[in-house]
Amino acid sequence: MSSLKLEALCLELDEIVRKSDYRNDEKMGLEGDAWKRALSRVYGPQMPAEGAAMAENKKLNLSVEELDFLNLILMVGNTASVELGVKAPKGAAAVPQNLPRARQFINMLVALEKKTEGRRSPQEDEVLKKLLEDLQEKYVKAAGLEQPESELGQIGHIAAQAYARSRKPQN
Numbered sequence: 744m745s746s747l748k749l750e751a752l753c754l755e756l757d758e759i760v761r762k763s764d765y766r767n768d769e770k771m772g773l774e775g776d777a778w779k780r781a782l783s784r785v786y787g788p789q790m791p792a793e794g795a796a797m798a799e800n801k802k803l804n805l806s807v808e809e810l811d812f813l814n815l816i817l818m819v820g821n822t823a824s825v826e827l828g829v830k831a832p833k834g835a836a837a838v839p840q841n842l843p844r845a846r847q848f849i850n851m852l853v854a855l856e857k858k859t860e861g862r863r864s865p866q867e868d869e870v871l872k873k874l875l876e877d878l879q880e881k882y883v884k885a886a887g888l889e890q891p892e893s894e895l896g897q898i899g900h901i902a903a904q905a906y907a908r909s910r911k912p913q914n
Contacts, residue, residue, distance in 0.1 A: 752780055753821060760818060778810075781817065809864055816852060816867075820874045823848035827881050842886055849878050 755777035762769045826848060828840035852875055863871065883889050888903045 752777055753824070756781060756817065756821065760821075778814065809867060812859075812863070812867055813870055816855060816871055816874060819848050819851050819855075820878060823852070823878050824881070827878070827885050829881060840885060842882070845878075845882060845885070849875070849882060852878070 755774035758774045759771070759777055762771055762774075823845050825838050826841045826845035828838065852871065856871055856875065859867075883903075
């Protein structure tokens with residue numbers, strides 16, 4: 744999926760969140776199935792396009808709780824992307840990059856990952872893993888930590904090493 748299509752899909756997901764707010768009386772429009780397309784992007788072509796087909800599909804029989812969890816991590820991830828300056832909310836001016844705030848949202852996802860370890864479905868594991876990898880890669884680039892070691896300051900190098908150690912699975 745091209746980056747423009749992905750951005751358009753993210754904007755539609757933002758619209759779903761906005762229209763789902765209890766203070767909003769707007770009806771859901773064409774963006775109402777954007778969550779299905781987002782899941783399809785993660786799972787590939789085996790993801791059914793229609794909700795009825797999804798219920799019949801034994802492979803991806805997602806419960807309401809699983810969909811709620813996926814929505815939660817996608818919303819937190821979306822907010823982290825906005826704070827990284829990757830995309831602006833629909834209809835808003837570009838948001839200036841806020842790396843400390845982006846780091847907070849990424850840390851929330853890491854906390855959710857740790858707290859739900861062993862209780863997530865394979866689909867939830869895959870979405871959370873891919874989302875964290877993507878956001879962490881974007882954070883490293885935005886923070887300038889991808890530069891060669893000689894260009895990093897000593898504190899930045901130590902922070903990058905500590906972060907890498909914290910991400911390694913502990914046996």
